Amino acid sequence: MDGITVEGLDEVVDSIEKFTQKYPDKAGDFLRKQAMETRKGIAKEARAAVDVNTANKYSLGKAGNYRVSQVMGYGAGQYVELSAKSPHFHLIEHGHQLVSHSGKPIGWVPGYKIMDAEAKRQSVKVPINFGKMVDDFLKEVDLE
Numbered sequence: 001m002d003g004i005t006v007e008g009l010d011e012v013v014d015s016i017e018k019f020t021q022k023y024p025d026k027a028g029d030f031l032r033k034q035a036m037e038t039r040k041g042i043a044k045e046a047r048a049a050v051d052v053n054t055a056n057k058y059s060l061g062k063a064g065n066y067r068v069s070q071v072m073g074y075g076a077g078q079y080v081e082l083s084a085k086s087p088h089f090h091l092i093e094h095g096h097q098l099v100s101h102s103g104k105p106i107g108w109v110p111g112y113k114i115m116d117a118e119a120k121r122q123s124v125k126v127p128i129n130f131g132k133m134v135d136d137f138l139k140e141v142d143l144e
């Protein structure tokens with residue numbers, strides 16, 4: 001019995017090699033893009049929820065006030081970190097004790113949970129965007 005010959009296998013192998021070579025960069029680019037969209041959504045939510053002064057250097061209503069890290073990790077362990085530059089963001093996000101000038105507690109200011117709300121919105125958008133990115137990439141490397 002002679003060996004089995006499969007035509008077109010070389011093209012599939014080439015496409016898979018292209019995919020594995022380019023995947024880490026594509027995944028990192030996707031993560032960074034999604035983090036930037038999340039950052040815009042957080043700033044928009046902050047403008048809607050909180051009376052913000054966008055002229056202020058540390059305004060929560062400016063997308064530039066949220067830092068998106070470079071992509072860290074490798075392969076399936078890639079991630080980006082998103083943080084606020086405003087020193088008071090945690091007070092707005094989680095709530096805080098309101099105190100008088102004498103230091104006596106006079107009430108509680110509830111948090112707005114801006115990050116939580118945007119994370120929920122993104123949890124719906126990201127899988128859809130990821131599917132589109134993978135489909136486009138598979139077309140790019142002729143694996144569709």
